[in-house]
Amino acid sequence: GKVDGEAMPKKHFAIAGTFSEWEPLPMKKETEGLFTCSVTLGENRWEQFQIWLDGDSTKCLYPEQHKAPSKSAVFGPDFDSGGNCWLLDGRPQAELRLRPKGPAGSAPGAVEEATGRGLAGSSWKVRLSINGKWRLVDWERLDEPLVAAEDLKKGAYFITADFNGWGIEPMEQQADGSWALEVHLIRPGGQFQILRNRDSEQVLYPAAWADPDPSAVRGPDDSSDGRCWHLKGEQCDVFRVSFQRKVDTGLDMKQVSIERKGQKELSDLQLRQLGRLRLAAFGTWDRGSRLRELPWAGTCFHFYVQLGSEGRESFQLLE
Template identity: 30%
Template sequence: MKTNIGNCIETSGIASLIKTFHSIRWGIVCGNNHLNQLNPHLDISSCPLLMCTEPTEQKLSAVFVGVSSWGFGGTNVHLHCYGGVDEEIRLPPEPTPQELRPRLSYWPSGGGDLGSMSRPRRGFFIIGSWSGWTEPEPMEDEGDGCYGYTLVLGDTRWEQFQLLIDNSYSKVLHPQRYKAPKGTEVFGPTRQEEVMQDSTWFVDGRPNNTQIRAITASAGATAVATPEPLTFTNEDEGLPGQLYRIRLHIAGKWRTVTWAKAKEAPQGLLALKGPEAKYYVAGSWNNYRFEEMTAVSDGTYTCEVSLSSGPNRFQITRNGDWHQAIFPVSPNAGPTVEIEGPSDRKDRHWLVSATAGEKLKITFQRSIDASGSSKMKVLWEKL
């Protein structure tokens, strides 16, 4: 705080709190002005600590932030703040078209050698969003350093995945970023608790008609620059049930992951060969632990929960995965509000007021047509 606006003395606490609110709202951590060199007596190499010297984007759209204040009179206060990015003032970034993304080089002729920890004894395995990150499946050895797996696109029309060496969660292969495209470098092996699901490959079968404007000049002495829209389509676009062949390529020390459509699925096939999705309720009454919903009919799921006193908030997730959260478009919503997802979790919930111990039956309905478009509805009733 002092490096940004100076020493506020008596108002330091409230100034820090206001700064924190704005930081959460914009999703940006302010840098420390004039910080050029750390004290050499500070050993922070083993601490999960980042000294920001410039504005830094938060890793998640919703975060917890702590604020501390120590008064001259001996009054010490610490607050935990929770909130998310206000997308009305800071719109989410547009994805970069795959054609414009920088590609890392992969040398198919090889060179160098992988360390012993990176060489499998039992083979490579794949784990992903289609199974709720719970069921690793073996990849097939195609020879010449290539290992493959056939993925069936689910009803969300996208999937995320990581790779395991020898089916071990202590040997996770992953990209260096979240939702990485094909052709990116492979990192690891790394322990799962160090990467979690924040470094994944992302197979996106949704249509992408991203447009950018290219500047062209007219011929002649009076040339005028004219913007023309260029449209990039998604080469991986596919309906639910589309098959993709995922491949891990290894040549010496070089590794990369690619995928391509295996073959077209019959029109209207809604991932019939893929695992059946499960849905879970996560609410404030039990600190957002997952409670599995019961399928009562095709596309309809229910769950009975015990509420706590006061306002109760909840979301629904697909396959118990916070990267596949289902939530209303507005915060503290009722049952008539439009629904978004499955997508990365955002700080928007359904709200129900109750007394302690009151029972609530939550019903979730989701129907998917042949184009992969889904209609969702959330209802509830007190028992």
């Protein structure tokens, strides 16, 4: 059947995603019913996106499920996407099990080339095809050189942990390009993850539960299943948490290090915090996957929630 006029833009289709920090970019009309845009995989080696009519997020085209693959059907345009996005994923599906083909010492990237996956800096063409009421989004890798690592967009990094109430605490970038944060324990022990760009779908975490090697890093993604790094310390201990990341020949290399620096007396503010009631909330906004400690505002505990597409969220409080 013929496409509904309201399903077509007045000016252009626009693609918005993680690669553009969700700023809409106009798509090019190549032929009748074919609209395209070139996307470069960043250091994560994956990108999520939606397509908006005339750059308007309330007129959104989206897939039926979140993180939909290539050749997925299109729904919308409307404002109720439920957060569903397409996922252009260049990572090997079984990263730990894959091995490069060919002789030992073969060029980096053999794993990805052998499996048809993408490297950081690789270019891809995203296509929106329309034939009457039939609509499809797919993509293919372009035969172009990798974008230089120094030209890829870099992220900022944050610690989320039980010792900061699962809030978000910025790490500081160091002269060598690494990121670091000094942690002063007010209670024994602690566990933490690292977030890229404050994004709960860009979590860095250890490769295995209770992994003794903190340098084995997975992510950024939302598949941590609660895996955290652990600080094995006592009250008043000071730790330095460092994170190093670089892209080399299209491959993403990451390392976390944890160093105990000594002890320091607790401040008056920390002592008051130590004696205060602790409350935490969990709710439907992240499917109950994480406790959030409520900060004390001087007269009350509080926290903020962004309502989803249904306009409501449910939660419980725990002591």
